[in-house]
């Protein structure tokens with residue numbers, strides 16, 4: 148999908164970094180990709196001295212979920228873009244060990260996810276479907292959600308919505324002032 152953005156554009160760069168970082172299974176880039184984890188719908192990236200492990204929830208890769216189904220496709224490409232972005236930053240950290248704030252790392256990952264979603268929408272449009280909003284489950288008991296992308300939104304709109312989501316979600320509770328560091332990841336990855 149990165150080919151739909153112009154080479155050299157910020158969107159292309161973010162998606163390209165994420166996909167390159169994830170690499171291909173067994174290509175020796177040191178990234179282990181697994182399926183499973185605690186949350187069947189979620190995905191996590193763990194970065195520590197031992198290396199990088201990405202885990203995709205079972206439902207994301209469930210063979211019974213038809214990938215032609217737009218929600219299934221959006222969930223999977225979104226997770227790949229998001230975790231790929233974490234892997235890319237994790238690889239930087241493994242090299243330079245410079246502190247990276249969790250807030251910044253999550254903003255980048257969700258921005259990359261939105262880049263991918265916009266490309267997903269342009270593919271869907273060719274099939275006469277969509278456009279679809281990108282709606283995140285906040286992860287509270289009420290099952291509330293935050294929309295982080297909707298058709299026609301500017302970059303600033305997306306950035307503001309991602310900020311709102313990161314602050315609102317009990318999984319994150321992050322603001323630009325949060326001192327929380329991304330790497331090495333704590334046991335419960337995000």
Ligand SMILES: [Zn+2]
Nearest residue numbers: 233253256337
């Ligand atoms: Zn994340």
